[in-house]
Each structure stands twice: as C-alpha cells, then as structure tokens.
Amino acid sequence: MEKSATSERRIAVVTGGNKGIGLEVCRQLASKEVVVVLTARDEKRGTEAARALHASGFSDVVYHNLDVSDPSSAACLAGFIENKFGKLDILINNAGAIGATAEIDTTTPLQDVLAGKNATERLQWLLQHSTETYEEAEECLRINYFGTKYVTEALLPLLQASSDGRLVNVSSNYGLLRYFSGEDVKLELNNVENLTIQRLDEMSRLFLNDYKNGQLKSHGWPADAEYLAYKVSKALINGYTRIMAKNFPALRINSVHPGYCMTDINYDTGELTAEEGAGSIVMVSLLPVGGPTGVFFYHDEVAPFV
Template sequence: MDRSSASNPSEKRIAVVTGGNKGIGLEVCRQLASKGVLVVLTARDEKRGTKAAQALHASGLSDVVYHKLDVADPSDAARLADFIRNKFGKLDILINNAGVIGATAEIDTRAPLQDVLVGKNPAERLQWLLQHSTETYEEAEECLKINYFGTKYVTTALLPLLQASSDGRVVNVSSNYGLLRYFSGEGLKQELNNIENLTVERLDEMSRLFLNDYKNGQLKSHGWPADAEYLAYKVSKALINGYTRMMAKDFPELRINSVHPGYCMTDINYDTGELTAAEGAGSIVRVALMPAGGPTGVFFYQNEVAPAV
C-alpha cells in the first residue's frame, strides 16, 4: 500500500473516494487533488488501485494515497476507518462513487462500438444499449449489495471521522434513474419521500423485499420499477437518495447530498454517454467543495438542485 503524502497533512482537507481507480471516480480523485485536497483513492482491486494512484503521482499530484476497499465488505470499511483514524485523525470529505449497473450488455465486439453508434444522439445510444442488455436475479442482488449496502457500510464506518471534521461532507453518487417517478406504486413513492419517518432499517427491508419480488415476478404488482431495464439499479439509487436525505436529517452538522453526474462516457455504459468522465466528476467535486453552510439532504441534477421524485 502506498502511504505517501505531502508534509503537514493535518493542514489539508482529507477525502475518501470509493471506486477511484477508473472512470468518474478517478477523475474525482484527480480534480480534488488538483484543488489541494489529500485524497485516499480506494478500489477493491489492489493492482488497479495502486496503478491509478501512481498515474496521478506521475501527473504531478503527489497527495494521493491508495487503500484497498471492497465497499460490500463491512470489515474492509472498518480497516479503512482505522487507517484514516491512525494517519489523519479525521475525514473531511467522503465520495461514495463505487457502483455497478446490475446488468450485462450482449454486444458483438467484432465491430468497433463507435462504428455502431456513429450518427446516434445520446438518447439513441442509451436506447441501443438498453436493447442489448439483460439483467439476472444474481446481478440485481449484487447491484443492491454494492450500490446501496456498500454506500451504507462505508458511510457508517467513516461517520465518526467525518464528525471529527469542522465541516464534514458526504456526496453519494446517484442517478436520475433513482427518481421516484420510475416506481409504479404510490405507496412506495410516498414512503421513500417521507423522510421524517424513514429509517435505515426500513431501507434495508425494502432492499430485501425488492429482491424477493424480483425473484417471484411481483415487481409491478408491489409497486417497484418493472416496465424497463436496469430495475435493480433504479431501486438501488432510489434507496441511496432516501438514505442521503435521512442521514442529512439525523446529522445536521454534516453536509450530505446526492448527485446525478449526467450520462457520462464510462465503461459501465460502454462509453455511450454524452459527457466525459471529467465533466461528470466536475459536478460531484463542486458539490463536495461547496462553501460552508451550503445545502444538505439535497439531490443535485449535475449542478442544479432538483426534486428526487
């Protein structure tokens, strides 16, 4: 593990970025480090994470530290918390970026993908990708485990360190697919939007209920997203939005928000997006570095505050 850092780290803001070895996560690390933040770049693959940190060092960004983290493993999150506590004593910024789409695209790789997509606008590219994607129960289960539970495990482990900061921030990378309009039942929509009564235990239970209904073919009858693709992804991001708003209510001394970075070109969507990873990361970093006393419990659609419904 590379533990190099600049002198006087206590004078710098300390940030953790999950899923920081590629795509939007790597660009978030790059942009935070370029703004004088000491970044703990995390990834579950040690070889890829170390390589990403070394690449940032080679570009002149020395204040990047790699630490192994599988967000779906609570013991990994605990080890990360111990490392930060012992080395820095606090954490100022947590970016929960790690995630999966919960589906597989069946694509003929004999033809260059960009040749297939030439002339298509972003909406057409997305539609093309959806038409070539399939989703299994096992993928849905993994999606909830990483996207929702992973966000919760990491946030819970690092919460005392964020509270030790004079201005702790949490940014949960979400999606417009997590908006409640995708749910078919008003009951679930209202419950997820009723932040005063929402609890972590209920969010956990919703995750289990969704997977049970997915397995038994009862999604539509019980009010879940059911008529399109990426069903588990939509539910996972809706749960993240609910978790964000609930945590902001329970911990008002912190700034806790979720961000839809836009439809970005990353390997999760075979580079079919309309924005670059750097542009998507820019929205996340702007929210993470907002002036003190800024909004909390808010869903940002890129750079604008937007309703989560």
C-alpha cells in the same frame, strides 16, 4: 504524510477511484490541494491509478484497498484514516454496479455501431442489448446501497471529527421516484420524516424477493424497463442521503447525479465526459460552509427527488 503535515488540509476518500468518474474525481480534488485516499477493490488497478496521478504531479494521493460490500474492509479503511490523518473531511461514495450485462457483438467496432446516434439513441441501443438476472440485481443492491451504507457507517466518526464534514453519494436520475410504478412506495420513500434506515434495508430485501417471484409491478417497484435493480438501489441511496442529513445536521450530506457519462460501465455510450461528470461531484463536495444538505443535485443544480 503525517497527521501534523495534513492537519490543515482537507482529507477526502473516494470509493471506486481507480477508473472512470471516480479516478477523475480524485484528480480534480487533488488539483484543489485536497489530500485524496483513492480506494478500489482491485489492488493492482488501484495502485496503478494512484501511480498515474503521482506521475501527473499529484503526489498527495494515497491508495487503500476497499471492498465496499464488506463491512470489515470498510472498518480497515477507517482504521487507516484514523491512524494517518485523525479525521476525514470529504467522503465520496462513487463505487457502483449497473446490475446488468450488455451482449455486444465485438466483431464490429462499437464506434461504427453508434455512429450518427445521439445520446438518447445510444442509451436505447444499450438497453436493447442488456439483460439482467436475479444474481446481478442482488449484487447491484449489495454494492450500490449496502456498500454506500457500510462505508459511511465506518467513516462517520471521522467525518464528525472534521470541522466541516461532507458526504456525497453518487446517485442517478434513474433513482428518482418517478420510475416507481406504485404510489404507496413513492410516498413512503419520499416521507423522509418517518423513513428509517432499517426500513430501507427491509425494502431492499422486499424488492429482491419480488424480483425473484415476478411481483415487481404488482408491488409498486420499477418494472417496465431495464436497470430495475439499479433504479431501486439509487432510490434507496437517495433515501439514505435524506435520512443521514436529517440525523447529522452538522454535516453536509447530498446526492449527485453526474450525468450520463462516457465510462466503461455503459460502453462509453454517454453524452458527457468523465471529467464533466466528476466536476459536478467535486463542486458539491466543496460547496461553501453552510451550504445545502439532504438535497439531490442534477449535475450542479438542486432538483426534486421525484
């Protein structure tokens, strides 16, 4: 595909596009005549995912390697997009890590263990069997928050070259401020007029320091349940979404909670399919011109950040 052949078509980048929700986002965008750059850290899996989409009739899907936690990898992707397309219309930051490890007894089929449990009970079961370490928390922040930031910064000039650039950050209801234990932290993250990206970076470091020193609750972070780093990473992503929307009003920049979906990150314990979760993300990425920006979508509805 040359620039001339794609100049009138929308170009999208999807991070973490080789499986789960990301792969389904690639499929749905391609079905709507969008040229998709499917990115993944694992070249073998990324290439296989793109080939599978080609075999399904979606020929305008291109694989490119991307490690979201590496700014040089994001810069390499930006150079590829610039040379091949000259612009970017849609960036979907989907790649993520849960920041925990589930200890699952593999001697009993998981479907038998979860039989008869509703979605809430399945989630509680998963939480009870999960542990998280400082190293996992650090990785979670590096991939979820800093990875989103690195990729966005690298591709921002190309989004600005679009006549209608869209940025969708895949977030979670776990990133809502209600999960924070301190009012001061909630107020600061919700004060988008004064919040800065530099402060978000600093807050990520403060969280990890407090995690290491056992001071999460005393300093206002999520502290009473599991997935602590995941919650903070998604709250930081939401803050980043709001700051970027304020700073770049010509773009449509939003966060989306796709729902508790059945993917390998949660051992398929979710209540929605990857197809259903991806549908919300794709819907937001293709909203009509002049649609909302700087908002949080709970599935396909605008909802509060708190």
